[in-house]
Amino acid sequence: MAQQAYMTETDNGGSGPERRRDRFRRLMNRLISGWRGDPGIWRRGIVLAALAVVLALVMLLHARVPNTIGNLGSLTETFLPWLGLLIPVLLLLALVRKSATALIALILPVVVWLNLFGGLLTDKTGGGGDLTVATHNVNADNPDPAGTARDVAASGADVLALEELKASVVPVYEKALAPTYKYHSVQGTVGLWSKYPMSGVRAVDIKLGWTRAMRATVTTAQGPVAFYVAHMPSVRVKLKAGFTARQRDTSADALGEAIADEKLPRKVLLGDLNGTMNDRSLNGVTSQMRSTQGAAGNGFGFSWPASFPMARIDQIMVQGVEPVSSWTLPATGSDHLPVAARVNLDTGS
Known part of the structure; x- marks a missing residue:
């Protein structure tokens, strides 16, 4: 019986992997002989x-x-x-x-x-961690703000940042998120929701003339952490002007200065920076902080546009805390994907 099985496998040209290797060798031999x-x-x-x-x-x-x-x-x-x-x-x-x-x-x-x-x-995600954080540019024209709020709350984030909040729709987000988050603050078009007490809340001037960044202290079980939420100005690609990012670059420098002046050693930045970690114009921020996706993610973690993500412009960055895992969340009614991360507050870096 064993001999019959052996003969059948031989007659079929060997096992599957062997046949594939043989076909590849024959292909390469033909290619080489054709070029020789x-x-x-x-x-x-x-x-x-x-x-x-x-x-x-x-x-x-x-x-x-x-x-x-x-x-x-x-x-x-x-x-x-x-x-x-x-x-x-x-x-x-x-x-x-x-x-x-x-x-x-x-x-x-x-x-x-x-x-x-x-x-x-490579997959660098790990287990454990003390705190789950998330950020989402919800899109001012989001057709389903209540559904978007419920979706991001279901992520299990302990601290959640939202950007591009339209004033008329803020009450919708506040109502939808109230059952999950006891503490929150909205400053201009950005907001921060937390399961832990918040203090020291203030707007951060990023040289725009209106508020698109904020700062708050979140008192976790492991102690205070400084949270920054920011929405950098949009960039455009225009035929004559090229990549118009001057206003974004000025705001990034101002945000970098604010983070550098922060007194608390543990810092987390959440937001839509309208730029990637490779963009030199964000050096004022990226030179100080680590990307959770680069340190503890799996893949590129592209977040925009939601229909076909091509760039990671929504960022979670840290200083003085250790990223454990980082991931993107399912699409909502926004043109951005939400992003989340889990961090360890006990072993800073």
Whole structure:
């Protein structure tokens, strides 16, 4: 019987993995034999090889792409991970052109991309933690504010920040969140809801002329934590003006100064920064604080737009506390996805 089983497996060409490996070997052999003895494999594809080198340099030296023309540097950094999609395109063209030169050159952008973003491909989420926090740009034109409030409250967040709150709809959020959160404060278009007592609540001036940032002390079981909520000005990509982010950049610098002046050692920033961690214009903030997604997330955690997330512009950042896990929440009636994180307050970093 064993011999019959062996003969059947042999007649079928071996096991599944063995057959796949055999097909791959035959494919590679045909490819190599087709290229063998063809001196053109080194002469063809010079342009493709040059494009691969340029792609690698743009990713490697993204901080040197100038912002003087339409904030091109910040625009590049906002969507920097997506430059990796050009690699398989160049690979396909190199195979079609049968260019060994282009194939070898492609090693450069692959190595650079993995160096920049390879760490985000691994799952760094852990268990435990003392506090769950969440933030959500609810969208001023949200068709279902009450449903959105219930959805984010169901996330289990102990502290919740909301941005883009329209004054006429604030009572809807307050009513929907009241059963879950005993304490809250709304300052301008941002608000903070907490299961723990809040004190020291005040607006934070981010140089806009109206309130889109706030600060509060949340007294947790492990002691006080300074919470900042911010909604940076929107950015736009315009044909003539480029990436219009000047007002956002000014506000980011002001927010960075406020956080630097904070007396409490444990700080959490929640909000829509309208920029990614790669964007140099947010250095006033990102140089001081860690992203929970980068430290304890699984994947890129893109949050905008909700219909097809392409960038992580909604941020949870910390200083003096340790991120344990970070994730995005299901879509609501907003054009942003909510994001959440769990942090450990006992072992600061």
